[in-house]
Structures are given as structure tokens and as C-alpha cells.
Amino acid sequence: MTKPRVLFVDDEPRILDGLRRSLRGKRAGWDMSFAPGGEAALELLAGATHDVIVSDMRMPGMDGAELLTRVSTQYPEVARVVLSGHTEPEAAIRVAIAGHRFLTKPTETETLTGVIEQLIVKTSGTHGTQARRIAGTARTLPTLPAQVTELSAALSAQDSDAGRLPQAVSLDTALTAKLLQLSNSAFFGARPKNAGIAAIVTAMGVPTIQALVTATAALWSPTTWEPEVEEYLRTAWRHAVATANLVESVASPAHRPYAHAAALIQDIGALAALAGVAGGITRSVDLCLRRCDGVPFQEVGVELMHLWGLPAPIVTAVAEREMRHEPAEAGLGVAGAVRVAHLLIQGTEARDLSDGMHEEELQNLLGHPQMASRSCDWAAAADTASERAGKWLAA
Amino acid sequence: MSVSPSQLPACRQKAAEAFHAAVLDRTAEGLYTTDSAGHMTSVNRAAALMLGWTEQELLGRSLHDVLHAEPAGNGHRAEDCPLARSWAAGVPAEAADDRYVRKDGTTFEVSYSVSPVHVGAQLAGVVVAFRDLTEAKLSQRRELEGGHDQKLEALGRLSAGLAHEINTPIQFVGDNTRFLAEACQTMLQLLLVYRRCMGIGLSSAEMPWEERKRRAEDAEATADIEYLAAEVPGAVKQSLEGIDRVASLVRAMKAFSYKDTKEHAYADLNEGIRTTVVVARNEVKYVADVVLDLGELPDVLCNLGDLNQVFLNLLVNAADAMPEGGERGEIKVSTQVEGLMVVIRFADNGTGIPEPIRKAVFDPFFTTKEVGKGTGQGLALAHAVCEQHGGTIEVQSELGAGTEFILTLPISGKRGRTT
Numbered sequence: 001m002t003k004p005r006v007l008f009v010d011d012e013p014r015i016l017d018g019l020r021r022s023l024r025g026k027r028a029g030w031d032m033s034f035a036p037g038g039e040a041a042l043e044l045l046a047g048a049t050h051d052v053i054v055s056d057m058r059m060p061g062m063d064g065a066e067l068l069t070r071v072s073t074q075y076p077e078v079a080r081v082v083l084s085g086h087t088e089p090e091a092a093i094r095v096a097i098a099g100h101r102f103l104t105k106p107t108e109t110e111t112l113t114g115v116i117e118q119l120i121v122k123t124s125g126t127h128g129t130q131a132r133r134i135a136g137t138a139r140t141l142p143t144l145p146a147q148v149t150e151l152s153a154a155l156s157a158q159d160s161d162a163g164r165l166p167q168a169v170s171l172d173t174a175l176t177a178k179l180l181q182l183s184n185s186a187f188f189g190a191r192p193k194n195a196g197i198a199a200i201v202t203a204m205g206v207p208t209i210q211a212l213v214t215a216t217a218a219l220w221s222p223t224t225w226e227p228e229v230e231e232y233l234r235t236a237w238r239h240a241v242a243t244a245n246l247v248e249s250v251a252s253p254a255h256r257p258y259a260h261a262a263a264l265i266q267d268i269g270a271l272a273a274l275a276g277v278a279g280g281i282t283r284s285v286d287l288c289l290r291r292c293d294g295v296p297f298q299e300v301g302v303e304l305m306h307l308w309g310l311p312a313p314i315v316t317a318v319a320e321r322e323m324r325h326e327p328a329e330a331g332l333g334v335a336g337a338v339r340v341a342h343l344l345i346q347g348t349e350a351r352d353l354s355d356g357m358h359e360e361e362l363q364n365l366l367g368h369p370q371m372a373s374r375s376c377d378w379a380a381a382a383d384t385a386s387e388r389a390g391k392w393l394a395a
Numbered sequence: 396m397s398v399s400p401s402q403l404p405a406c407r408q409k410a411a412e413a414f415h416a417a418v419l420d421r422t423a424e425g426l427y428t429t430d431s432a433g434h435m436t437s438v439n440r441a442a443a444l445m446l447g448w449t450e451q452e453l454l455g456r457s458l459h460d461v462l463h464a465e466p467a468g469n470g471h472r473a474e475d476c477p478l479a480r481s482w483a484a485g486v487p488a489e490a491a492d493d494r495y496v497r498k499d500g501t502t503f504e505v506s507y508s509v510s511p512v513h514v515g516a517q518l519a520g521v522v523v524a525f526r527d528l529t530e531a532k533l534s535q536r537r538e539l540e541g542g543h544d545q546k547l548e549a550l551g552r553l554s555a556g557l558a559h560e561i562n563t564p565i566q567f568v569g570d571n572t573r574f575l576a577e578a579c580q581t582m583l584q585l586l587l588v589y590r591r592c593m594g595i596g597l598s599s600a601e602m603p604w605e606e607r608k609r610r611a612e613d614a615e616a617t618a619d620i621e622y623l624a625a626e627v628p629g630a631v632k633q634s635l636e637g638i639d640r641v642a643s644l645v646r647a648m649k650a651f652s653y654k655d656t657k658e659h660a661y662a663d664l665n666e667g668i669r670t671t672v673v674v675a676r677n678e679v680k681y682v683a684d685v686v687l688d689l690g691e692l693p694d695v696l697c698n699l700g701d702l703n704q705v706f707l708n709l710l711v712n713a714a715d716a717m718p719e720g721g722e723r724g725e726i727k728v729s730t731q732v733e734g735l736m737v738v739i740r741f742a743d744n745g746t747g748i749p750e751p752i753r754k755a756v757f758d759p760f761f762t763t764k765e766v767g768k769g770t771g772q773g774l775a776l777a778h779a780v781c782e783q784h785g786g787t788i789e790v791q792s793e794l795g796a797g798t799e800f801i802l803t804l805p806i807s808g809k810r811g812r813t814t
Contacts, residue, residue, distance in 0.1 A: 012563055014633045018570030021630055024622075025577070058559075060681050060723065085562030086555065105559075105566040109573055 004120040005031045005048060009041040009055040009067065010083075015105075022109045030116075038062025042070065050078045052119045054103075054112070057084035057095050068098035069139070073279065076136030077129050079119035079307055082187075083107060092187060093211040096178075097139050097219070100307045102185035123306045124299040131295050135304035137281060138272035140216050141174035141265075142225075144233055146393070148217040151175065155210050165209065166198035170260065171241055171392055174216060177265045179204070181308035196257030223278045232287050233274070234393060235353060236267045242350035242389035243341045246382055250344075251337035252370065255313075259337045262317035266338065267352075269301025290354055298322060324361055327368045340365045344378055348386035425505075425527075428512070430520045433457050445527055447498035458523075462495045487511060495525070504528040553707070556677030560644055564637035571630040571637075578627050581618045588614035647673035651703050659784075659808055661694035664702065664737060668728055671706040679710060682717040683724035683743070690731040696808030701780045705788075708773035709741040709800050716745030716798060736786070736803050744797040753792055777802075785809030 008019050016034040023032060035041040037059055045053070053071055057064040068080045082095050085105035096102070101115050124131035154161075154168035169175050176197055182188045183200045188208065201209060225233065244263035251259035273285050273292035283293050290297040298319060305315045317335040325332075325339040332340060343362040346355060365371065366378060419426060425442030429435055438453045446453070446461070453461060459476045488509040494502050507525035511518055592607040650670045672685050679685060710726065717724040727742045748756060757778040774788075777800075781788040786804035 012567070014567040014637065015563065015570075017629065017633060018567030018574070021574035021626055022570035024574065058681055063681075083566075085559040085566065105562040106569050107566065109570065 003029060003031045004051040005033070006116055006120075007033050007035060007041060007044055007050050007053045007078075009035045009038065009053065009059075009064075011037055011056060011059040015056070019112075023113065026113060030120075038064075038067040038070075041067055042074075045071065045075050045078065050075065052079045052081060052116050054081040054083050054116070057082055057086055057092065065094035065098050068095065072098060072137060072139055073281075076133045076276075078136070079132075080136075081115060081119065083112070084187075093208070093215050096182055096188070096212070097215055100181075101309055102182070102187035104187050118309075119307065121306075123303050124295070127295040127299055130293060131299045131303040132307075134276060134283070134292050134295060134300045135272050135307055137276040137279060138304060140219060140275070141177050141268065141271040142223070142233065142275050142278060143172065143174040143216055143220045144230075144237065145221060147172050147174075147237075148213065148221065151213045152217070155206065155213060158206055165206070166201045169201055169209070170197040170244070170264070173237060173240055173264050173267075173271065174220075175209075175212065176261055177268060177308070177310075178212060178216070179209075180261055180265075180310050180314065184309045184311075197261065199257075220278075225274075225278070228287070229274060229277075232270075236270065238350045238386075238389045238393050239345060239352045240264050240266055241392060242345045242348065242382075242385045243338070245388055246344060246385040247337050247341035249376070249381060250332070250341045250371070251334065252331060255332075255334045255337055258311060258313045258334045259317065259341075262314045262321075262334060262338045263341060265305075265314070266318050266321050266342065267297070267301075268304055268318060269297030269299065272300050272304045273297060288354065322355065324358070325365060327365060327370075332365075332368060332370050336365070336368075336370075340371065341382075344382040345386060347379060348382050350386035350389050423526075425525045426522065427453070427458065428520055428522050429458055431518050433459060435461070436520060442525070445497075445503070445525075446495065452498075462493075492528075493525075504532060553674060553678070557644065557648065557674070560677045561641055564640045568634045568637035568641075571634040575627065575630050575634070578623050578630070581623065585614050585618045585620070644673060651700075651707075659696050659698050661696050662699040663692070664695050664697070664699075664739065664804075665689040665692055665730055667699050667703050668706055668730065668739070671703050671710060672728070675707055675710045675714075679714040679726065682714050683726050685710070686725060686727045688727060688729040690729070692730055692732060692737055693806055695737055695804060695806050697784055697804065698780075701783070702804075705777040705780050705802070706739075706741075708777055712773060713741055713743035713745060713798070716743050716747075718746050732806070733803075735806055737806055739802040739804070740799055741802075742797060742799040747794040747796055748790065748792040748798055749794060753790060756790060757788070783809065 008016060010016050010019075013036060016036065020032070020034060023030075026032070033044050035044055039062060041053065041055070044050075053068070055064045055067055059067075064082060064084065068082070071078055071080055080098065080100045081103065082092075082099040082101070083103045083105060084092070084095070086092060092102070100119070103112060103115065122128035122132050151165075151168050151172060154164040157164050169179065179197065179200045183203070188204055240263060243266065244260045247259045247263045248256055269292075270285075270287070270290065273283065276292075277283055277285055285292045292300055302315060302319045305318060313334040317338040320335045321338055321342055323339075325336050327336050340362070342352070342355075343358050343365065345351060346357050347362075371378070419437075419439040420441075422439065423441055425445050426439040427435055427442050428437045434455055435453050435458050438450050440450075443450050443453065448461070463476060488507075490506050490508060493505050493507055495505050496502050504527075505525040506528055507523055510522045512520050512522060588610060592602070592611050594602070647670045650666070651674045668687065668689065672679075672687065706728075710728075713726040714724075724744050727740070729740045729742075731738055757774050778788055781802060781804065784804050785808065786802060789801045789803075790798065791801070792798040
């Protein structure tokens with residue numbers, strides 16, 4: 001079996017020398033190569049299959065953002081890590097779109113090797129590289145024009161209505177997913193674990209969000225979707241927002257931030273697959289069988305969440321959304337809460353057409369002490385959530 | 396009220412008196428008159444209010460005793476009193492500065508003017524008008540502080556770049572040091588094997604020579620001694636380079652902001668330029684090379700901190716002038732002496748400044764840079780600083796060929812400047 005290949009790119013030769021020496025202990029496990037710039041890196045990538053690329057951000061000629069963007073289209077199976085000494089998040093937005101993980105200089109050897117080891121692993125047992133290629137193509141998830149409009153409006157109303165921005169972000173799947181990815185990195189400001197979207201928005205600051213929205217809008221606004229794809233996106237979005245809305249009441253307070261985020265990005269695999277199609281890549285995306293080139297959406301989604309380093313409870317909840325949930329005695333947890341909310345929404349207008357009702361499982365879950373102890377008409381709550389989501393979508 | 400013609404002169408007289416009274420009492424400026432001996436003969440209300448005396452208390456007193464009262468006063472002796480000299484010479488003075496003492500002993504800054512009053516050829520006394528400068532000084536200071544904010548803004552853009560310039564060497568110094576720590580450990584282990592083979596500290600002196608050789612060779616192979624011999628010197632050298640880089644950057648940062656005072660002192664402008672180039676390295680290095688052609692310069696009387704700001708702005712502008720995605724540019728900075736002046740040129744081979752806006756580049760808030768990149772204060776600041784130094788700044792530009800800014804500064808500073 002060949003060793004995993006890792007490529008390091010930096011315009012400062014001393015950085016490459018230092019990495020080569022300090023990572024020498026890894027030479028038994030990895031094949032490492034070092035490139036002084038973007039062009040040299042692309043040549044090395046063309047010569048051999050790589051697993052991970054670690055690149056500097058600012059380099060003369062082709063910079064890190066351009067290099068990683070090219071890698072995302074030409075070599076989507078290569079996981080993309082940024083290692084940069086720059087500290088200003090706004091300048092990092094271009095690279096934030098193109099990269100998977102973000103490390104700041106100085107980074108300790110152990111941290112760097114930890115991230116690389118993680119990214120060498122591919123999550124899908126049966127479709128490893130294929131799932132990686134589909135997920136790796138997606139730099140951001142598709143956004144509907146209406147969502148960009150609302151986000152822009154919320155941004156310009158920032159002075160008069162500070163609450164509108166977190167609200168708008170927490171209804172936007174693509175931005176929520178991106179923020180969860182970025183908030184995992186010291187690059188974009190440290191914050192407490194288990195932070196909700198509102199906390200992340202506050203921690204990152206309006207200028208960074210602004211830059212992200214602009215970059216995302218520039219990426220997606222020229223896209224014209226096939227009518228059936230647009231219809232799918234709208235349905236999926238309504239289902240996600242309704243579930244996220246409902247799960248706020250289902251989940252225990254400690255699990256709410258993650259449960260909300262997981263519900264919102266529950267269809268991340270399908271969105272990642274569609275992102276590649278919009279990017280001009282020929283793929284057969286079957287929206288009914290929920291497969292892309294034969295790889296289940298679920299596996300694509302898990303691989304993308306893995307690449308982006310999303311928190312484990314969110315990854316689990318999204319991965320298990322389509323699976324029968326056997327609740328633990330102690331409580332539903334994030335995954336259980338998302339599953340319950342998803343099944344409840346299946347009984348409303350905001351249902352996900354690719355999944356059924358699972359009536360018996362739902363009754364079983366509603367009988368769980370966490371649900372039964374609260375005197376709540378869950379079906380009515382689900383209808384309210386569905387109606388709200390419908391209104392937001394229409395607005 | 397109807398006025399008959401016969402009453403007119405008296406009426407005019409009254410009107411004139413009322414007018415004079417109004418001028419004396421209502422005007423915000425302090426006014427007083429003295430006789431030829433310097434004794435106060437009249438004082439208006441504003442003067443009395445500002446000084447804290449009543450009119451009656453002041454009349455007949457020597458104005459020098461009152462306004463320059465020791466010890467809180469400004470310490471003029473009577474014969475040095477600029478007021479006394481002014482009327483002794485019979486020459487008017489305009490907008491001169493002085494410090495007056497109030498009745499309670501506190502002082503305040505004033506600007507005053509003196510007009511001698513002649514009766515025939517004789518000097519009958521003087522009229523003095525003065526203004527309290529406290530407010531004006533305050534607002535001036537606020538303006539200066541505002542200027543300081545602008546400076547900080549320029550530094551703010553730099554600080555991100557400086558962080559990068561420091562983080563990069565710290566990364567490779569850390570990596571190399573970790574490598575050296577491992578290498579050191581490996582070499583120590585090798586030494587221990589050697590030691591045993593030498594029979595030191597052990598009673599294994601009977602170990603056959605072949606066995607010793609074999610052990611030493613095994614240990615060397617495990618340690619990969621060739622690799623260590625090749626890499627250790629480089630790791631040490633680069634670590635030291637990295638530390639030097641951070642140290643020189645920190646030194647440059649300190650020298651760059653050079654005693655942030657209003658003082659002008661003789662300083663080496665070439666050194667200032669070199670310092671600024673180090674500090675601005677991260678803003679420039681991705682788009683252009685900086686070529687220094689610094690001639691022999693005498694020390695120049697200047698505020699080096701302010702001039703460094705100017706150099707910084709010109710460097711950053713030159714870097715920003717490089718065409719997007721174009722070839723690597725060149726910024727040439729040269730200095731030379733021309734007579735009593737020092738001439739500093741910042742020449743770039745960037746996009747150039749179009750003719751119609753060339754004149755506006757020194758205007759405050761004029762900027763062609765995208766929002767957030769420039770405040771339009773850089774060249775306005777440069778212009779103001781050059782003027783403060785009694786020098787000039789000019790621009791020559793050709794579209795597509797580049798731009799040159801030429802600073803001309805007098806070696807001995809602005810003549811007559813009192814700082």
C-alpha cells in the first residue's frame with residue numbers, strides 16, 4: 001500500500017525547511033513534498049495522487065486562494081489546509097471559501113500533524129475517494145437568490161436592527177455551514193465550544209460576515225438552476241428551516257445550538273453534490289434515490305463535514321437523520337432531537353419528499369420521557385414551524 | 396423722538412459716545428489704554444473680566460506690574476517687557492503671544508496687538524487689544540490629536556502586516572528548534588553507545604573490536620548521522636536568522652515611531668527610510684522590489700517620526716500603484732543633497748496617475764483606493780508634514796510608466812521655527 005502523500009507550499013524556503021525537519025518523524029508514515037509556490041505545487045499534484053495540501057495564503061504570483069481554488073476543481077480529492085501568518089479575517093475570506101482547515105502561524109507540529117492525520121482518513125467505507133471528490137468540489141453550499149437578498153438587507157439594517165443578522169444567518173444553510181467550518185479555526189477568532197450561530201456571528205464580527213455574504217453571492221448569483229433542481233432546493237430549504245425551528249423546542253437547552261445547526265444543514269450531502277453540478281462538473285445527481293454518481297448523499301455530506309471539521313455532535317446528527325433512532329434512556333441528545341423534529345415535520349407541508357412518515361418510530365420517540373414529560377401538542381408545533389418556514393421562504 | 400436741527404451735533408456726539416461705550420464694553424476682545432509711562436488709563440469690561448480685576452482697581456496701575464506679576468507670571472523684568480519695548484519704540488505689534496496673570500495668580504495665554512497713540516510727535520500712550528487663547532489652544536490640540544488618530548490608522552494597516560512578518564519566523568524557528576531538540580536527543584544516545592564501546596564506566600573492556608565497531612555502526616545508522624550532519628547546521632543557522640529577523644523588526648518598529656514628540660532634532664533620513672522599508676516590508680514584498688539608492692546625507696533638522704509616516708505612505712502608495720496581476724514592480728528610493736536641501740525621490744513603475752486627478756492627490760480625503768484600503772489622508776498628511784518642515788512635495792507621473800514623488804527638505808529645518 002502506498003503511503004499517504006502530503007504537499008506543503010510556501011514562498012518562504014525557511015518555512016519549508018523547518019516543516020521538513022520537524023516533520024521528519026512522520027517520514028515512515030507519509031510521503032512529503034515541498035513546493036516554493038503555486039505553479040510548482042500544481043506540477044507536483046499533476047505527477048502523483050496526493051491526500052492533503054498545506055498552503056500559505058499570501059504568495060507572489062499565484063496566491064494561496066487561487067491555488068486552492070484550482071486544486072478544488074482539478075484535484076478535489078486533495079484535502080486543503082491553509083497555514084498562514086496573516087491574522088485579519090476579512091483578508092482571509094477568499095481562502096476561507098477555497099480551504100478546508102485553517103491554521104495560523106505559528107502552529108505547533110502536533111497540531112499540524114493532528115489535522116493532517118484526520119484529513120488523510122476518508123469517512124466513506126465503500127466510496128472513500130469518490131465521496132471525497134464529490135465533497136471536495138464544494139467550496140460553499142448553494143444559496144437561493146432570495147436568501148442572499150435577505151442577508152444583504154439584514155447587513156445593511158445592522159445599525160438599526162442588530163437582531164436581524166443572526167436571525168437571517170440562522171435561516172441560511174450555506175452560511176451556517178460555512179460559519180461552523182470557520183468557527184472551528186483560531187484564524188477567525190476563538191470562541192466557546194457549543195456556540196450557537198448568534199454567538200458565532202458576534203464573535204466573527206459584521207465585516208467578516210459581510211465579506212462572506214458578498215463572496216457567496218458572487219459565487220452563486222450567476223447560477224441558473226434547472227427548474228426541478230430549484231424546486232428541490234426550495235423544498236429542502238423549507239424542510240431544513242422548519243426542522244431547525246421545531247428542534248429548538250424539542251432539544252434540551254444544552255443541545256439547542258448544535259441541534260439547530262444540524263437540522264439546518266441536514267441535507268448537506270445533496271447540496272454539496274448540486275454545488276459540483278453548478279460548477280460545471282458532469283455528474284449524475286439522482287434527487288429521488290439521493291445519490292451522486294452512485295454515492296449516497298449521506299456519505300457525501302459526512303465526508304464534507306469531516307473535511308470542514310464540523311463539531312462531532314452535528315456530524316452524527318446529520319449522518320443519522322435518515323436512520324431509525326433508538327433513544328438512550330438518559331435523553332435524546334442532538335441526534336435524537338433532530339430525528340424527532342425531522343419526523344414531526346414529515347407530517348406537515350414542509351415534509352422532505354424523499355423520506356416517508358415512520359409513524360411507529362415517531363410514536364415511540366414521542367413516548368420518550370424527554371418528550372412525554374412536556375405537555376405539548378407536537379403536531380401543532382410542527383405545523384406552526386412549517387408555516388413559519390413557508391412564510392420566510394415566500395418573503 | 397423728533398430731533399430739531401440745532402440739537403444735531405449734541406445728538407451725534409451722544410451717538411458716538413454710545414458707540415464707543417458699546418465697542419469698549421460689549422466687544423469680546425480685552426482692550427486697555429495706557430499713558431506714556433505704562434499706567435493704565437482705561438480698561439474695557441472684557442479685559443477686566445478676563446483679568447479678574449475691577450476697572451477701578453486697574454486704573455492708574457502699571458500694566459507690567461498687573462499683567463506680568465511675579466511669581467506666577469512669565470518672569471519678564473520690567474525693561475524686558477515686550478509691551479514696554481513696543482511702546483518705547485513707538486512701533487505697533489500684531490498678534491504677538493504673551494502670558495497674562497489674573498488677579499488670583501493664575502495665568503492664561505493671550506494674543507495681543509499694540510497700537511501706539513501719538514499726539515503730535517509725542518507718544519501719548521498705547522492701545523492694547525488682547526484675546527484669550529485658551530479655547531483656541533484647546534481646539535488646536537484636539538486637531539493635533541485627530542492627526543494622531545490618522546497616524547494610528549496608518550499604523551493599524553501596518554500592524555496586521557507586522558504580525559505576519561513576526562509569525563513567519565516564529566513558525567520556522569519553532570520547527571527548527573523542535574528538530575534540534577530531537578537531533579540533540581539522538582546524538583546523546585549515540586554518544587552513550589560510543590561511550591560503552593570505549594569501555595568507559597563499564598567492565599566490558601573484553602568486548603571484541605569487531606563487536607564494538609558493529610554496535611557503533613548500528614547506532615549511527617539508527618541515528619541517521621549523515622542526515623543530522625547535513626541538517627543541523629542549517630537548522631541552527633535558520634533559527635538564528637529568524638530570531639535576528641524578529642529582533643530587527645522590533646528595533647525598526649521602535650525606531651519608526653521615533654519619540655512621538657513635536658520636537659525637531661537632527662536625524663539621519665537615510666536611516667529613517669531604511670527603517671520604514673523594514674516596517675512596510677509585508678505591504679510591499681508581494682508586488683514589488685524596493686531598491687535603495689541612498690546618497691551621503693548630513694543630518695537634517697526634522698521630526699523624524701513625522702517624516703517616517705510620510706515615507707511609509709509613499710511606499711504603500713507605490714506598492715498599491717502596481718497593476719493588479721501584473722509583473723513584479725520596482726520602487727526606487729533615492730536621496731541626495733542639492734545645495735542646502737535634501738532631495739528624496741520615491742519612484743515606482745506602476746500604473747501612473749491620470750492627468751485630471753494629479754492635482755487632487757494632495758487633497759484631504761481624495762482617494763482612488765477601494766473602501767477600507769485608503770482614507771485619502773496619506774498624501775494630504777505628507778503635504779502638511781513637508782510644509783511644516785519648510786519643504787515641498789511634488790509629483791510627476793506618466794500613465795503606464797510610473798509615478799515619482801519628490802520631497803525637498805531644508806537641511807537646517809524651517810527657518811524661524813520656534814519649536
